Amino acid sequence: MTERGVERPAPRVVLDAMGGDHAPRAAVRGAVMAIADGIDVVLVGRRDLLDEELTAAGVSSPRPLVLHSDDVVEMGEEPARALRTKRDASIRMAVRMVAAGDADAVVSAGSTGATLAAALLELGRIEGIRRPAVGVVIPLDRGTQLVLVDAGASPDVQPDAIASYAVMGSAYASALAIEAPRVGLLNVGREAGKGNELARQAYEVLRATDGFVGNVEPGGALSGDVDVVVTDGFTGNIFLKTVEALATASPAAATRPPAPGGPGAAALLGVRGDVLVAHGAAREAEIAAALHTAAEVAAAGLSERLAERLAVGEDARLGT
Amino acid sequence: MTERGVERPAPRVVLDAMGGDHAPRAAVRGAVMAIADGIDVVLVGRRDLLDEELTAAGVSSPRPLVLHSDDVVEMGEEPARALRTKRDASIRMAVRMVAAGDADAVVSAGSTGATLAAALLELGRIEGIRRPAVGVVIPLDRGTQLVLVDAGASPDVQPDAIASYAVMGSAYASALAIEAPRVGLLNVGREAGKGNELARQAYEVLRATDGFVGNVEPGGALSGDVDVVVTDGFTGNIFLKTVEALATASPAAATRPPAPGGPGAAALLGVRGDVLVAHGAAREAEIAAALHTAAEVAAAGLSERLAERLAVGEDARLGT
Numbered sequence: 001m002t003e004r005g006v007e008r009p010a011p012r013v014v015l016d017a018m019g020g021d022h023a024p025r026a027a028v029r030g031a032v033m034a035i036a037d038g039i040d041v042v043l044v045g046r047r048d049l050l051d052e053e054l055t056a057a058g059v060s061s062p063r064p065l066v067l068h069s070d071d072v073v074e075m076g077e078e079p080a081r082a083l084r085t086k087r088d089a090s091i092r093m094a095v096r097m098v099a100a101g102d103a104d105a106v107v108s109a110g111s112t113g114a115t116l117a118a119a120l121l122e123l124g125r126i127e128g129i130r131r132p133a134v135g136v137v138i139p140l141d142r143g144t145q146l147v148l149v150d151a152g153a154s155p156d157v158q159p160d161a162i163a164s165y166a167v168m169g170s171a172y173a174s175a176l177a178i179e180a181p182r183v184g185l186l187n188v189g190r191e192a193g194k195g196n197e198l199a200r201q202a203y204e205v206l207r208a209t210d211g212f213v214g215n216v217e218p219g220g221a222l223s224g225d226v227d228v229v230v231t232d233g234f235t236g237n238i239f240l241k242t243v244e245a246l247a248t249a250s251p252a253a254a255t256r257p258p259a260p261g262g263p264g265a266a267a268l269l270g271v272r273g274d275v276l277v278a279h280g281a282a283r284e285a286e287i288a289a290a291l292h293t294a295a296e297v298a299a300a301g302l303s304e305r306l307a308e309r310l311a312v313g314e315d316a317r318l319g320t
Numbered sequence: 321m322t323e324r325g326v327e328r329p330a331p332r333v334v335l336d337a338m339g340g341d342h343a344p345r346a347a348v349r350g351a352v353m354a355i356a357d358g359i360d361v362v363l364v365g366r367r368d369l370l371d372e373e374l375t376a377a378g379v380s381s382p383r384p385l386v387l388h389s390d391d392v393v394e395m396g397e398e399p400a401r402a403l404r405t406k407r408d409a410s411i412r413m414a415v416r417m418v419a420a421g422d423a424d425a426v427v428s429a430g431s432t433g434a435t436l437a438a439a440l441l442e443l444g445r446i447e448g449i450r451r452p453a454v455g456v457v458i459p460l461d462r463g464t465q466l467v468l469v470d471a472g473a474s475p476d477v478q479p480d481a482i483a484s485y486a487v488m489g490s491a492y493a494s495a496l497a498i499e500a501p502r503v504g505l506l507n508v509g510r511e512a513g514k515g516n517e518l519a520r521q522a523y524e525v526l527r528a529t530d531g532f533v534g535n536v537e538p539g540g541a542l543s544g545d546v547d548v549v550v551t552d553g554f555t556g557n558i559f560l561k562t563v564e565a566l567a568t569a570s571p572a573a574a575t576r577p578p579a580p581g582g583p584g585a586a587a588l589l590g591v592r593g594d595v596l597v598a599h600g601a602a603r604e605a606e607i608a609a610a611l612h613t614a615a616e617v618a619a620a621g622l623s624e625r626l627a628e629r630l631a632v633g634e635d636a637r638l639g640t
Contacts, residue, residue: 152508155508155515155516155517155519156516156517186558188472188475188554188557188558188561195475195554196475196476196552196553196554197475197476199475199554217561217565218558218561218562218564218565219561219562219564219565222562222565222566223565232516233516234508234515234516234519234555235554235555235558237508238506238508238538238555238558238559239558239559239562241508241537241538241539242538242539242542242559242562242563242566243562243566244538244539245537245538245539245542245543246542246562246563246566246567247566
């Protein structure tokens, strides 16, 4: 669909194999699963550990490409600070491959903060975006999907940031083949004037946004009344975690097929490249699902779509 | 347990029969159900309409006591303003019965804003409370319960208000026979320092609070890690509405018995009397459940317990 998509029909996805609670084992096994499905995956991490895991997983030649990285962001290190000095930390190396054009998308199950820091250092922000955000796709009944932005990148924001989330969320929904996405502001009531100060101000800024249909309550958002729901990162993360906590108890969740970008992988929106974050607790199946999502998102050219939208006139309204 | 409880073993509950989407029919039929269960219910509303509904419900003598009220808060009226002039609106008359000692608790399915306004006008705040809050009991699996404060009274608050919600929520939990309630702050992570500015500041104020166990994520709160979860009224209402939207899809929700104070009835905490708010969309069964809850809460002396707690030294800390 994009130029890049035409040139390179099978997107290459680079995986930070050192990120996540179950790394590197879950990363390596997830990569092996995705490769078996035809995804082109490159692993970044400590060669000795990854080779050991590949052997344990029964993978002989040809082995997937492994790029060696010695450095990791340690538990307890402040990610942005640590990454500034650790230029060859696995997550920075992985993102740098996308920046250099050597890969089309990156996946990490490491901390969102570290991945965002690496993305800002190596890729930078899309022009017109002040704050990148996390977009998560929540699979609903009957195969429909809900894009949530911001799912947790920025807990404290100004109203115009939430308006920019509408543009980002629409671009994400379009990349997932949702046409003319309807955007709602997550709120405690549907009427204008509802909510806290931030929501009321965001509503006013959002009025001018393409596809904005007004406030939406949690029940409406989860019933498919909108395709995209926007809110600040604190409220969005509470909403997402409440859905995750209860979704496993739902009969629909147990029987429906895994949806692209569903629980387990989130997109960093607003950086100049396609960056996916898997759950820290992701096991191999979720890593494999995140690699699939990354390949789809890269094929659709998510970050390029977003940059194009902003370039055709949205930027002025976003206060840049 | 309280003096009032000893003197009056069967609490009298007054119902604003004009409040709610399905009033007065749902109110009258719910009252008839609760009366059949032995609850002492008084109805306030337009006598002609209530008599008609009682006849339609097949209730002959002895009929429940009906107190006539001509005035209602109309749709679109700002409740606090309307109630200041409409002294004999049904919700004000109902609350006034509690203020006068003629009834022990009040239930309304009218708007929370109108009920709160009536409660502030007729009962006033408990000393030491700056902002009343809404406490909702969420029934969990295995018969356990979670008390959520604030479920939606005040969307924008200061950190010390959230600390006062911990005291209110503990009193509510105690009235529901939960011993030594554990209180958590609803947050996006368990570690100190997580969350938005408001949550981080509230955490610091809460440190000194009896029973405070730290931050709790939505999944932890819904798994019974705490008995009481506190947050601002915007986040609390988003959390509650998300739970409500998904709870009906849960197998546990379909099979468990109705829990006291469960979805359908919320307590106004911090006013000098026991005031319950049922869902605006409540049907007769939910009205009956709310009347049961009101009788239980009144028997336990909820507002008296809270006033006692605040009188024994909590008030200094709450900044009064």
